[in-house]
Amino acid sequence: MPAPRTSSAEDDLAYLRSVITGGGPQGHFTMGVAYLAGGLLYGVQCLFHIGQSWGWILWPPAPTLAFIIGITVAMIAVLIWAWRKDRRQPRPGPVVTRTLNAAFSATGMVNLAVIVVFGAGAMRDQDFAVWLYYPAMVFAIQAAAWFVAWSLRKKAWMLATCLGGWVTAIALGLLVREPLLYLYVSTAALFLLFAAPGWIMLSGALRARAAG
DSSP states (O other): OOOOOSOHHHHHHHHHHHHHHTOTTTTTHHHHHHHHHHHHHHHHHHHHHHHHHHTSOOOOHHHHHHHHHHHHHHHHHHHHHHHHHHHTSOOOOHHHHHHHHHHHHHHHHHHHHHHHHHHHHHHHHTOHHHHTHHHHHHHHHHHHHHHHHHHHHOOHHHHHHHHHHHHHHHHHHHOTTOHHHHHHHHHHHIIIIIIHHHHHHHHHHHHHHHHO
16 A cells, blocks of 8 residues: 655645746746736836827827837737747646646636726726726736745745835826826836846746756
């Protein structure tokens, strides 16, 4: 009769820690790329709108719309590139795959619900400020995720990202009627709370791959 596994809890904890730290075969390459690219691209978009507010950028509506669409297209292209590149790496075990899929699916479900709620509300009330609550909710959700990460790893940068996301969510919620201040906060948050953690995760994933 086989001996019972007495270290399953330790194994599960080690696995969770490897997910958070970017360890394991895949590292968190795609997640790091997504955070870094999202922070940089949408941060640049916010800077563009700040330039418009200051009167430094005087583009007509058509080129402005093309630029905004181009940011999203570039983001999608980067994600596809990262995903395709990550596919060439060794695959994690079935438990890892199921856990990651469940985590990303849950996050996607929350984001979809928030988009529908605030998008429908903004169209119904004919008030764009209602839509601006959506980014505030995104930062709140991110803060919760980073709190889980910090609880597992106790990394100072994870706690800083968590607290920064929490403060940003509140600030954006209070500033939806102050467009310029809203843009200032959004720009800083995108660079500090998305691009910077993305760089940390991506660097860790690349180091893990090089060591492996």
